[in-house]
Amino acid sequence: MRILLIGATGTIGKAIAATLGRRHEVLLASRQQAPLHVDIADPASIRGLYAKVGKVGAVISAAGQARFKPLDELSDADFRFSLDNKLMGQVNLVRYGFASVADSGSITITSGILAQQPSRGSGAISLVNAGLEGFARAAALEAPRGIRINVVSPPWLTETLQALGMPLQGGLPAATVAQAYVRSVEGTETGQVISP
Numbered sequence: 001m002r003i004l005l006i007g008a009t010g011t012i013g014k015a016i017a018a019t020l021g022r023r024h025e026v027l028l029a030s031r032q033q034a035p036l037h038v039d040i041a042d043p044a045s046i047r048g049l050y051a052k053v054g055k056v057g058a059v060i061s062a063a064g065q066a067r068f069k070p071l072d073e074l075s076d077a078d079f080r081f082s083l084d085n086k087l088m089g090q091v092n093l094v095r096y097g098f099a100s101v102a103d104s105g106s107i108t109i110t111s112g113i114l115a116q117q118p119s120r121g122s123g124a125i126s127l128v129n130a131g132l133e134g135f136a137r138a139a140a141l142e143a144p145r146g147i148r149i150n151v152v153s154p155p156w157l158t159e160t161l162q163a164l165g166m167p168l169q170g171g172l173p174a175a176t177v178a179q180a181y182v183r184s185v186e187g188t189e190t191g192q193v194i195s196p
């Protein structure tokens, strides 16, 4: 299967590419570092990527940024950035992606544990992650030609906790989280929030 992977150079994206690359053709996209360039915060850039790659069997997004700050420090610009980037970036990957995905193919996007288990400072991220999960459940009902839509909601990654110098308890390695994306692409589920 041809799979378009956005966020391919990230901690999760690299693990997905390594796993799915063993048995599929994975097209690597990211904002700057991957062979295919896309800025998901820019609708024209997403449309340009789809025009360039042609038909694919699956689209995966492991990209999207949102601001993490105490609520009284989150500015209007911080909310705008988070909504335009991680939320609408991935919503638009789904909306514009339908025409490029083959019959019975799939689109998998990424939310995160802060949707369901918020922490201090996660106001913008929790908003965006929960929005993505609601959108995917609804979009799956209207996806054309048997296309499936799922969200993977990763916990904290061991690699990220290590990089931040935080306790590793509760974290999962990226290679384990990548299996949730495999399940979404190669399985039959739709409208699901998959928690590794």
Ligand SMILES: NC(=O)c1ccc[n+]([C@@H]2O[C@H](COP(=O)([O-])OP(=O)(O)OC[C@H]3O[C@@H](n4cnc5c(N)ncnc54)[C@H](OP(=O)(O)O)[C@@H]3O)[C@@H](O)[C@H]2O)c1
Pocket: 006, 007, 008, 009, 010, 011, 012, 013, 029, 030, 031, 032, 033, 034, 038, 039, 040, 041, 062, 063, 064, 065, 085, 086, 110, 111, 112, 113, 153, 154, 155, 156, 157, 158, 160, 161
């Ligand atoms: N890491 C965690 O513990 C964790 C936990 C829960 C949820 N998540 C979510 O999982 C996703 C991936 O996390 P990660 O830790 O793997 O991130 P990461 O290591 O920072 O990698 C992010 C990837 O996305 C690409 N990217 C960034 N902004 C982009 C844009 N505007 N358009 C297109 N591509 C863009 C980057 O490309 P370039 O390198 O080219 O800039 C890179 O390939 C994020 O949505 C994150 O919120 C992560």
